[in-house]
Amino acid sequence: MEEEYEILESTVKDFNSKFVDNNSLKLENESMGPDFIRMLADQGFFSMMGQGSDASGSDLKALSIVLENLSKSAPAAAVKVLLVNAFSTLVNDTGILDSVGKGAKSGTVTFSDLLVPKGQNGSLKLENGRVKGEKEYVLGSDSDFILTLLDTGELILLKSGFSQGKKHKKLGFRSIGFSSINVDSSDYSVVAKDGIAALRKMYEDFTLPISAIAIGMSEGVSQKALDYAKVRTAFGHYLKDFQPLAFDLTSLIAEMNILKRYFHDLLSSPISRKEAMFLKHKSLILAKDMSKTSLQIHGGYGYLEDFGIEKFYRDSMALSVLFHREDSDMEELSSLVFEGKAGFV
Amino acid sequence: MDFELDSETKEAITKAREFAKKYFTEEAAERSDREERFPTEIVALSKKEKILDFSNPWKVLVTIEELVRRDPGLGISVTISAFGAEIFMFFGNDDQKEKYMNPVFAGLKTLGLGVTEPGGGSDVANIKTEAKLDGDSYILNGGKMFISNGQIADYFLVLARTSPPPSPEKKHRGMSVFVVDSKSPGFSVNKLHGKLGVRATNTAELIFNNVRVPKENMVGEEGKGFYYIMTFFNISRIYVAAQGLGIAHGALDRLVEYSKKYGEISDTGELKESIQLAIAEIATRVEATRNLTYKAASYLFKFTPNPIVTSMSKYYAAETAVFSTRRALELMSLHGLTNDLERFFRDAKILDIWEGTTEVEKLIITRMMLKEEGA
Numbered sequence: 001m002e003e004e005y006e007i008l009e010s011t012v013k014d015f016n017s018k019f020v021d022n023n024s025l026k027l028e029n030e031s032m033g034p035d036f037i038r039m040l041a042d043q044g045f046f047s048m049m050g051q052g053s054d055a056s057g058s059d060l061k062a063l064s065i066v067l068e069n070l071s072k073s074a075p076a077a078a079v080k081v082l083l084v085n086a087f088s089t090l091v092n093d094t095g096i097l098d099s100v101g102k103g104a105k106s107g108t109v110t111f112s113d114l115l116v117p118k119g120q121n122g123s124l125k126l127e128n129g130r131v132k133g134e135k136e137y138v139l140g141s142d143s144d145f146i147l148t149l150l151d152t153g154e155l156i157l158l159k160s161g162f163s164q165g166k167k168h169k170k171l172g173f174r175s176i177g178f179s180s181i182n183v184d185s186s187d188y189s190v191v192a193k194d195g196i197a198a199l200r201k202m203y204e205d206f207t208l209p210i211s212a213i214a215i216g217m218s219e220g221v222s223q224k225a226l227d228y229a230k231v232r233t234a235f236g237h238y239l240k241d242f243q244p245l246a247f248d249l250t251s252l253i254a255e256m257n258i259l260k261r262y263f264h265d266l267l268s269s270p271i272s273r274k275e276a277m278f279l280k281h282k283s284l285i286l287a288k289d290m291s292k293t294s295l296q297i298h299g300g301y302g303y304l305e306d307f308g309i310e311k312f313y314r315d316s317m318a319l320s321v322l323f324h325r326e327d328s329d330m331e332e333l334s335s336l337v338f339e340g341k342a343g344f345v
Numbered sequence: 346m347d348f349e350l351d352s353e354t355k356e357a358i359t360k361a362r363e364f365a366k367k368y369f370t371e372e373a374a375e376r377s378d379r380e381e382r383f384p385t386e387i388v389a390l391s392k393k394e395k396i397l398d399f400s401n402p403w404k405v406l407v408t409i410e411e412l413v414r415r416d417p418g419l420g421i422s423v424t425i426s427a428f429g430a431e432i433f434m435f436f437g438n439d440d441q442k443e444k445y446m447n448p449v450f451a452g453l454k455t456l457g458l459g460v461t462e463p464g465g466g467s468d469v470a471n472i473k474t475e476a477k478l479d480g481d482s483y484i485l486n487g488g489k490m491f492i493s494n495g496q497i498a499d500y501f502l503v504l505a506r507t508s509p510p511p512s513p514e515k516k517h518r519g520m521s522v523f524v525v526d527s528k529s530p531g532f533s534v535n536k537l538h539g540k541l542g543v544r545a546t547n548t549a550e551l552i553f554n555n556v557r558v559p560k561e562n563m564v565g566e567e568g569k570g571f572y573y574i575m576t577f578f579n580i581s582r583i584y585v586a587a588q589g590l591g592i593a594h595g596a597l598d599r600l601v602e603y604s605k606k607y608g609e610i611s612d613t614g615e616l617k618e619s620i621q622l623a624i625a626e627i628a629t630r631v632e633a634t635r636n637l638t639y640k641a642a643s644y645l646f647k648f649t650p651n652p653i654v655t656s657m658s659k660y661y662a663a664e665t666a667v668f669s670t671r672r673a674l675e676l677m678s679l680h681g682l683t684n685d686l687e688r689f690f691r692d693a694k695i696l697d698i699w700e701g702t703t704e705v706e707k708l709i710i711t712r713m714m715l716k717e718e719g720a
Contacts, residue, residue: 112679116607116679116680120607120679136679137679168682168683171682234465234467235467242704292694296698296702299698300461300466300491300698303542304540305538305539321675321681326676327617330619344612345617345618
């Protein structure tokens with residue numbers, strides 16, 4: 001890893017130990033609160049992408065390092081950072097970017113426009129200069145600004161005139177608003193005429209950062225399992241002494257380390273779409289497998305939130321639904337592997 | 346070999362389905378889950394409508410499956426009020442059956458089983474709770490963990506050590522089972538909060554601080570408690586398998602419904618093959634789980650239990666429930682994440698843990714097989 005990224009990694013680890021590790025349950029389940037949001041902003045985590053006056057230039061790799069390390073303790077905080085930075089890549093209003101970068105305001109993007117076919121996540125229409133309608137499945141619906149698609153395909157920035165509607169169930173990242181939004185607004189601007197293309201570009205660019213969250217979650221939850229297996233006894237042995245447990249966890253950790261090495265290789269070379277998708281595909285599966293095995297190692301205690309394991313079980317699944325398209329991503333990846341359209345029947 | 350259920354059992358399925366459809370509303374299920382609230386009113390209605398007919402174990406089995414298929418948290422809450430009662434049935438005396446078992450089966454009282462301890466988990470032989478003879482009573486001290494019905498049960502069947510083990514290899518000896526009234530002085534309960542799933546069920550930690558239990562509350566013979574509990578687990582694991590079957594079938598229901606409404610159609614005019622194959626795989630696992638569970642049940646209900654098949658059914662049902670909910674959720678994307686499937690996904694994982702972890706079940710299978718073969 002390049003030196004600047006090593007320094008960044010160390011910065012996030014310090015941040016975790018000071019502000020996240022002892023607070024991770026609240027950050028997941030309740031609210032991050034304005035103070036914590038400001039701390040994330042003060043670290044520069046909200047201005048790693050986009051063109052705000054304080055931005056040091058877009059750096060997906062740096063963002064990925066931050067997300068990986070935040071996810072070890074608080075996946076919800078990492079997802080918050082991801083949403084804000086995804087927002088910032090698409091907006092070019094310096095004033096808004098500055099306020100979001102400083103944590104004074106917040107912004108999000110409706111990833112759902114890419115995750116389900118058109119019409120399945122509501123409808124926003126332009127009527128006499130006003131945007132009207134309802135959009136479903138908005139992660140970050142408690143934000144001040146929302147980037148979303150009109151039915152006609154333009155990507156618009158909603159600045160006001162919207163409110164949270166029906167609250168959705170929250171499998172993961174419970175401190176982040178997740179609901180529909182009701183919109184009746186004249187306070188908007190068009191960000192891209194071909195909104196789908198703009199969203200797709202952002203989604204592709206964020207393949208590595210999303211993978212980073214999955215890898216960070218695997219690292220965080222596996223460390224908890226390793227620690228627990230060394231001290232907990234059953235049937236006269238430490239849990240680590242039992243073959244099924246030790247072998248299962250070791251096998252997953254081997255996979256994790258291979259992916260991590262691959263991840264760092266990708267960070268230090270030009271990003272290849274196919275390789276980034278390889279990483280995302282495998283790291284999302286790993287996060288789910290690792291959290292399942294780690295929960296199993298903790299037995300009944302893993303099922304209770306106090307041990308900080310069950311949140312990874314929920315979050316890893318939520319991540320793979322909220323930032324991943326099960327079928328169409330595999331169709332795209334298969335087409336890259338076969339070097340021609342594949343996997344569509 | 347006849348795979349058909351008799352008409353009485355089929356009627357039980359219909360009755361359970363109608364009950365669940367009427368009372369397991371999404372609002373009720375969501376509220377119990379969100380508030381970690383035991384569904385007292387629904388449980389009372391289930392007793393009033395005699396949803397569980399304990400005179401016929403097949404009816405109990407299919408009722409569990411059907412109710413859990415609609416909602417795991419509510420389904421398990423409704424069907425767990427007699428948890429442990431088989432211990433009275435097989436090992437209790439007439440007075441105990443009359444006083445404790447019959448009111449539970451009649452729906453008038455709720456029972457709990459205190460086996461697992463904070464430091465023990467699956468390691469039942471290593472329990473620390475002690476019962477010391479003092480005149481015509483035993484004095485219980487210790488604690489139990491993850492106890493279903495912990496806060497709501499009227500009585501508990503509690504496993505406690507009554508004499509030291511004869512040797513480190515024979516730690517399973519010297520344990521006995523007692524009926525403990527939840528109103529006993531020195532008995533206290535801490536409700537466990539923040540469970541991943543089955544949040545409608547009531548789970549608690551039990552604390553025994555010099556709890557005096559009359560001698561006549563010992564169930565069966567002194568020193569045979571471990572054997573009684575293991576015998577019970579060979580019964581209860583089949584009902585846990587039915588829970589797994591219900592959860593997996595519930596996930597399949599939701600995936601099939603989704604595929605009809607939202608499933609992507611390919612150029613051939615058919616559903617895309619990845620979802621077709623996933624439905625087939627889950628459906629096959631559900632059917633395999635059902636056959637294994639019913640086979641284990643048929644041995645048990647003829648009083649010839651087969652612990653190997655029982656453990657196979659519990660392990661496979663748990664795995665199927667976890668697999669099916671995960672796969673369905675992956676395929677249903679935001680639709681699954683925002684409907685009750687996400688609750689099924691959280692609920693399913695407990696089946697890998699309670700009543701013997703999946704790893705313990707696998708060890709039982711192999712050890713019993715090798716024992717049968719004289720290895």
